[in-house]
Amino acid sequence: MAKQLSIFAENKPGSLEKITSILSGKNINLRALTIASSEGFGIFKVLVDNPVEAFDALNKNNIPVQIKDIVAIYIDDKPGGLHKAIRAISKHNINIIDSYGFVVESGKKAIFVFELDKPQEAIKNLKKEKIRILTDSELYSL
Amino acid sequence: MYWDKKAETLSRSSLEKLQIKKLKQTLKRSLRSTFYRKLLKEAGVSFDSIKDVSDIREIPFTTKQDLRNTYPYGMLCVPKEKTIRLHASSGTTGTSTVIFHTPGDIDNWTELLARCIFATGCDSHDVFQNMMTYGMFTGGLGLHYGAEKVGMLVIPASSGNTKRQIKFMRDFGTTVLHITPSYLLHISDVLSKEEKIDPRELNLKAAYIGAEPHSETTRKKLEAIYGFHAYNSYGLSEMNGPGVAFECTFQKDMHIWEDHYIVEVIDPETGKNLPDGQEGELVLTTLSREAMPILRYRTRDLTRICKGNCPCGRTHRRIARIKGRTDDLLIVGGVNVFPSQVEHIIMKIAEVGTNYEIHLQKKGALDHMTVKVELNSKMFSGDIGFLNSIREKIAHALKDEILIRPTVELVAPGTLEPSMGKARRVYDNRKKL
Structure with a gap:
């Protein structure tokens, strides 16, 4: 199954930079990135070309990181495309x-x-x- | 106006004679506790050798650590069935300092508070709103009993819920408050900004302010805002609580009730007694307490014994406004907190490391504490809900231990100074009151 990383970062200047510098040092390419933030801290969710190696590199640098299973799908870029997928998931009571x-x-x-x-x-x-x-390989080599 | 004119104006020589007599009784009583039996025996203190109050210097000091070591009953000098109440100050590393009282102890404490209240010119005509926290903390219940004794109408409002406090003041025509100075400042903000009430329009004539250090400037400021007299109050749970020392209407330093306490000031480094007028650590001995006498207690509070007589006619000497502490105790919104208490809680929580920082700042007039802790990389689950639940868990555990609810900030591992060595743990950014 495909993986992405959830990384803890404080909500302050320089904390994202530390993470990206570790990843670029290992020649890891970022495919996508989102940030969920709460008071004072956030979680970066990053999709990378080599999640296991990225995980190890961050872990070695004592950055709180977790590897998470994800499901990535293609949808048609037109109205209703996303709805069809979501319906397939939610009608089976999957959160x-x-x-x-x-x-x-x-x-x-x-x-x-x-x-x-x-x-x-x-x-x-x-x-x-x-x-x-x-x-997995399709996703990592996007 | 005196509550107990004879006791309050006793001549110095009679007062000292009384102190010697009561000190001997106290020593005798203290021998019933395992702690003092051992301490006095090892120090070779004989009762006959006490001829003068200064002979008390032969007795070793008692410290807060001694109270913790003997927790819970090691210093009790009466059978448990003779005690009717206990009070506790929040303790460090899980052990609080507990003080027990017999009915006689509560009566004496109440008498002293009645003296204090009368000394400020207040009596049964007053409506007294007690805004100190009730419960294990001595501030609430202590004054409560004293105020009832003099016949005041007591509103046991306890602390918090500012809007309701203001409603009480207006509806019942409160004339006297017992409150921390920072809460008083906060209320004045709420009164003028939110309620659009001039604090001077309330019926207040006096406020007893204590439980946190404040300056003469703050007192003057509060008096100007409210148009009342603010009286400084000193006490500590080990010596009962409020009512140990109190200002009279001359508002010049606090009379300490010397028929119930022996007062000394020492050099905190050498332990040597200092002459009146010189600043050092306050050391107190209970002279009346039955359940739990305490000899030469090191309060850790810095002050001096004031020279000269007070025009009020009371012969009991005065101590100056408390200048600070000789230990790392923090007073946050009137609550005593040792940094080690915070450390103790943090150490028990697996999701975070053991490094921490305490930041204190003012939110308006009120104290606010922020505790920063490092997230433990190994315990990180990767979602925000988890992080918020850890913050909640830590805040809750701290509230249980130190009675105030701090804001908890999670920071990345390795960003705080490590526990080893002399790391700076406390950042107090509050302006001095």
């Missing part, structure tokens, strides 16, 4: 912990990434609805 999306080909294709409480079950149901799931 979406976090998600983000980006367009890869304007007007044609978008990718949506989900962090879910039951990822295996979600994959099964998405496949039933003929929604295309990205393989």
Whole structure:
């Protein structure tokens, strides 16, 4: 299953820079990044080309980091595209912990990434609805 | 106006004679505790050798640590069935300092507070709003009993809920408050900014301010805002609580009730007694307490014994406004907190490291504490809910221990100074009151 990293960072200047410098030092390429912030701190969720190596590098530098399973899907870049996917997930009572999306080909294709409480079950149901799931290598080499 | 004219104006020679007599009784009583039996025996103190009050210097000091070491009953000098109440100050590393009282102890304490109240010109015609916290803390209940004794109408409001406090003041025509100076400043803000009430329009004539250090400037400021007289109050739970020393209407330093306490000032480094007028650490001995007499207690408070007589006619000497502490005690919103208490809690929480920082600042007129702790990388689960639940867990654990709820900030590992060595833990950015 595809992975992304959840990284703890304080909400202050320079904390993101520390993380990106560690990753670039290991020649790790960032595919996508989102930030969820709370009072005084935030969590960076990063999709990278080599999550295991990125995890080790951050861990060695004593940065709180966790590796998380994700499900990434292709959707048509048109109205209703996302709805079909979400319906496939939610009707089976699977909870979406976090998600983000980006367009890869304007007007044609978008990718949506989900962090879910039951990822295996979600994959099964998405496949039933003929929604295309990205393989790990597809995702990492975007 | 005296509550107990005879006791309050006793001649110095009679007062000293009384002190010697009561000191001997106290020593005799203290032998019933395992702690003092051992201490006095080892020091070779004989009762016959006490001819003068200064002979008390033969007795070793008692420290807060001694109180912790003997927790809970090691200093009790009467059978448990003779005691009717205990009070405790919040303790460090999980052990609080507990003081026990017999009915006689409560009566004596109440008498002293009645003296204090009368000394400020207040009596049964007054409506007294007691805004100190009730409970284990001595501030609330101590004054409560004294105020009832003199016949005041007592509103046991306890602390907090400012809007309700203001409503009480207006509805019941409160004339006297017992409150911390910082809370008084906060209320004046709320009165003028939110309620649009001029504090001078309230019926207040006096406020007893204590539980936190403040300057003469702050007193003058409060008096100007409210148009009342603010009286400085000194006490500590080990010596009962409030009522140890109090200002009279001359508002010039605090009379300390020498028929109930022997007062000394020492050099905190050498332990040598200092002459009147010289600043040092206050050392107090209880002369009346039955359940738990304490000999030569090192209060850690810095002050001096004031020279000269007070025009009020009381013969009991006065101590000056407390200048500071000789230890690392923090007073946050009137609550005593040792940094080691915070450390003790943090050490028990697996999700964070053991390094911490305490930051104190003012939010308006009120004290606010922020505790910074490092997240433990190994325990990090990767979601925000987890982080917020740790913050909540730490804040809750701290509230249980130190009675105030700090803001908890999680910081990245390795960003705070390590525990080893002399790391700076406390950043007090409050302006002195």
